Amino acid sequence: MIERDLTVSNRLGLHARATAKLVQTLSQYRSACTLMAKGREVNAKSIMGVMLLAAGQGTAVKLRVEGEDEQAACDAVQALFERRFDEDS
Amino acid sequence: MRQAMTGQGASRGAVLGRARVRLPHALQVAEQHIAPDVADAELARLHRAIGAVRDELHALRARLHGALAQEVGEFLDLHTLMLDDPELLHGLDELVRDRHYSADYALRLQRDRLAAVFEAMDDPYFRSRVEDIDQVIGRVHAALHRRDCELQGFAGEILVAESVAPAEMAQLQAQGVIGLVTTSGSPLGHTAILARSLHMPLVVDCSGAMDHINDGDALIVDGGTGLVVVEPDADDLRAHREREEGHVREKRALARLRREPTCTRDGVDIRLFANAESQEDVAEAHSLGAAGIGLYRTEFLFLQRNALPDEDEQFRAYRDVVMGMSGRPVTIRTLDVGADKTDRTGLTLRDEQNPALGLRGVRLSLARRGLFETQLRALLRASAYGRIRLLVPMVTSAEEVRLVRAELDRVAAQLRAEGAVLGEEVPLGVMIEVPAAALALPAFINDVDFLSVGTNDLVQYLLAVDRNHEGLGRLYTPLHPAVIRVLRDTIRLAQRHGRPIAVCGEMAAAPDYAPLLLALGLTDFSLHPGTMLEVRQRIRDCDYAHLQSRLPALLRARDRDAIERWLASAA
Secondary structure, rough: OOEEEEEEOOOOOHHHHHHHHHHHHHHHOOOOOEEEOEEEEEEOHHHHHHOOOOOOOOOOOEEEEOOOOOHHHHHHHHHHHHOOHOOOO | EEEEEEEEEOOOOOOEEEEEOOOOOOOOOOOOOOOHHHHHHHHHHHHHHHHHHHHHHHHHHHHHOOOHHHHHHHHHHHHHHHHHHHHHHHHHHHHHHOOOOOOHHHHHHHHHHHHHHHOOOOOOHHOOOHHOOOHHHHHHHEEEEEEOOOOOOOOOEEEEEEEOOOOHHHHHHHOOOOOEEOOOOOOHHHHHHHHHHHHHOOEEOOOOOHHOOOOOOOEEEEEEOOOEEEEHHHHHHHHHHHHHHHHHHHHHHHHHHHHHHOEOOOOEEEEEEEEEEOOOHHHHHHHHHOOOOOEEHHHHHHHEEEEOOOOHHHHHHHHHHHOOOOOOOOOEEEEOOOOOOOOOOOOOOOOOOHHHOHHHHHHHHHHHHHHHHHHHHHHHHHHHHHHEEEEEEEOOHHHHHHHHHHHHOOOOHHHHHHOOOOOOOEEEEEEEEEHHHHHHHHHHHHHOEEEEEOOHHHHHHHHOOOOOOOHHHHHOOOOOOOHHHHHHHHHHHHHOOOOOOOOOHHHHHHHHHHHHHOOOOOOOEEOHHHHHHHHHHHHOOOOOOHHOOOOHHHHHOOOOHHHHHHHHHHO
């Protein structure tokens, strides 16, 4: 199991498009992933779940990944956060 | 009987038309239980419906093309993802299998659960996501009953509905629907975002609409103010007509211009190319009848992100631009950044004393060969899909031209060796924005295929005036004898050598300067789509031969005032 602390740094936060990117990224991995923020814990592979976090810019989230390809999944999510979900603005 | 009601204006524009009321696809399902032994069959029925909607969304996506596909595609993808969402599916499974609710009631419960959470959020954007949930679940519900969820709209009608999905919007527009009124929704919703980009007037959150409007009622809908008038009276109609007439006159004149050629009164053809930095600009340029893209800025692919775009990402972006212009030439400018632009990729040097004179444009490309090679590879690969021209910014010397040419040839050979398909020869052009390049042009004009004059920087360097310096406002102007002279010499030299030359700075986008540029012999302009029609109109009012005859007077002008007087008399 890997845990990692991340910060939502893109301007729009985990809104629909960013969430869609996250879910699409994770769908390539078999590991179970959860996101924790604001005292809530959701399935990171669920678009509804992630949007329900309503994590705006600056929110600290904890990612927990568990499974055979956890390292790769974790790195992929971290890279996505660091690229600010490829938002152009 | 006249009634007026207000919702929230979500997409501007006022329309008058007959109402087409779409009865709500209500999810007001009463609590329904099923016998435990049919739970599995009920669940299978529900999953079949979900599968049908998934196919529906895919089919819809396949039917869209062009800029719309990109715009609507994102929402379709989102809705497809929602359908496959483990939270949604798991919740439905549990409600049917363990609690023995009917599929319909399970959908409603799951919708209410999710909606409750979204509606409780502070952020209005997240609150408005309820729209998406309703649309997805509504589609599944319709599929359960094999009801067609597709909207039927008719030309000239205004659709009144509980909500409209972004995906439906594109179809409605194609069917000729002229406006929309919804009882739910928000100006921040995806439907509103799309309505604005499609210029479809939309009023949302108009709660009384379904109760007070009947099929066939006359309606006036103002998507700006949010006002909806049912069965308007004489005063309403008069007010609407006056507003319309002004609009229509304007629109008609401009729409006519979209299809008109850009040619002067005495029949000289002028080519208007577009400056673009996004797929939206490209679509707009195409619909305005631009001769091609005269300047595609690639900076946006690189800026405001933490990692550089790789070859494939760049290739896809350039390919989309080329395909979006369907055969018209597209001029792609290589990376034009320097320390004056913010970037977090470590691309540029920090803290240059004088960024305007620093490592920027072609200097950066030649200093960072890996970066340059990636961009050239992407460009060359995209050339298989249409006519691409390569434009290099900030060139100062013949040596830079030679180095770029060598790099371009090397990368092309490398790609061919890998078996890549390339288009025909990619013409190489340079920006004339450094005075030295204008003065030394005879030294390398035979080594380039075309020229583009970047007047924004050229004026800055010629006059030694920082164009972002607030205190120097009036000193920064293209109306200076030195600028006029450099433009005249550069255009003349290019024409003598048979090299196409365009002006791509703000100067080309200002309708008032068009007569001056024509007098200097310019026949290719490159400008933002936003003012293209105005510039086209101005050029159509000009007499090319007459302006040419006034050139000596322009060259004699001694200062800005004299040049402005010349412009006033030439116009």
